[in-house]
Amino acid sequence: MKYICLGYIEPGKFQGMTEDERHAMLDACFEYDDHLRANHHFAAGEALQPPESALTLYWKNGKVATTDGPYAETKEQLGGILVLEARDLNHAIQLISQHPGLRYGPWEIRPAADLNEMVRESELRRKKSSEG
């Protein structure tokens, strides 16, 4: 059995932090991710780029239609995350266009953010503080 976990943060909250606060938060998050991984709990997960990078697909008059931005209507709630491996955004659109679930509710496609550099920096900081 799998559980999909959705993380939310208030817009601007991350930007409003001081650099030290930001580092402390990231270090704590990545450390816990490492802990989950070590215990085989972490099956799949990705960080999302900001809502401005989103594109929404919907079903209209028997056809696929698109609009840019996130799908932020109040009626529907986010129901799941599918981590899709695709060549580019249009390939991802094409794959999701064929998903039967699209006929019952919209999908938001968001490119994953590459956090490798941030993780590496965080590891260095943590290593340094444990040595010191």
Add this chain to the structure above:
Amino acid sequence: MSFHKPEMTSAKPVPLSRAIEVLYRSESGRILATLVRLLGDIDLAEEAMHEAFATALEAWRDSGIPERPRPWLISTARFKAIDGMRRRARFDATQTDLGLYLETQIHDEPQEEEIEDDHLRLIFTCCHPSLAPEGQVALTLREVCGLTTEEIARAFLVTQATLAQRIVRAKAVIRDKAIPYQVPAQQELPERLGAVLQVVYLVFNEGYSAETTGSELSCEAIRLGRLLHELLPEPEVMGLLGLMLLQESRRAARSSPEGDLILLDQQDRSLWNRDQIAEGIGLTESALASRRFGAYTLQAAIAAVHAEAPTTASTDWRQIVALYDGLIQIQPSPVVELNRAVAIAMWKGPEHGLRLIDAMLMRGELTNYHLAHSARADLCRRLGRISEARTSYERALALVRQEPERRFLAGRLRDLK
């Protein structure tokens, strides 16, 4: 499937995923083109091709890339498409016939010649006049050149979502209007080829004017021009490729290391790329010799006259004016007239050019075009009419949008004092 992440497991100097990405860039256009014909649908063909490349990543891990990867990928993609149709047919009865039809066709391998024709069909389809120009450009770069949505969005400075929607819409038009997958018949060819060349030149010009992402797009346009020339060696294809090469030959000379604009008469001509000039002139001469040339060839010929001149003063301005006369006959436009006026000023003197520009401005032509005012300013400056020059430079400055051009005009205005 991911082709962009380097594989950590491979011990070979070039990881397989990287080699497959290189293969994708050089072959995907041809493979897709043939699959569209075989499967009758761009989306279906594209999905099958992606699956074939993903399968290749597994299948070639031990054996390496086969000697002829293209037929392998095409045939694998066809099987993948049939599998997909069988899967969907379980839920949708109308799909069965198509799958069966494809299965009966599966054994004849497409011939090399057919694949070339398919590639041309794909180009004409992506540049079909029913599509919006921005859709034509996006679709051509993605389907024919193998660029990703993200790469094209970056080059054109639009968001990924905007660019993705252009592609979705363009594909929907192709499907809804059932645009036939074919190279246009001889009587249609000039007009349809015109649309293709316009897309190529649009991509090139985007690269010509943009400060940062420029050279990438210009290179892609030249690559596309070469492909088209290989598939369809029509005079105007030669003319456009020649024109692009001649303009590109001056890239290193036309801006300073600080990104400031350097006009033709100030350029260090030793920086011009001689190989590109030689190739550009060769193509232009072949196009002219055909006697079936058009506007691109004439523009290339003008660029060639500049390329052959050791200095501005020794340029054959008389010939340039004659070429502009020809251009005005085929493609009359105020911008061409403006360029002709500048050439006349170089040939006969500034006052002759100024008279023509003033006449155009009086007719209300090009009044919002910054280059008309900066050309006028320059001629006034050379005639010593400083206050008129200042007014025209100021008007040009108010209309200009590109930053390097703005800096250039501001500099000219300062130098007047």
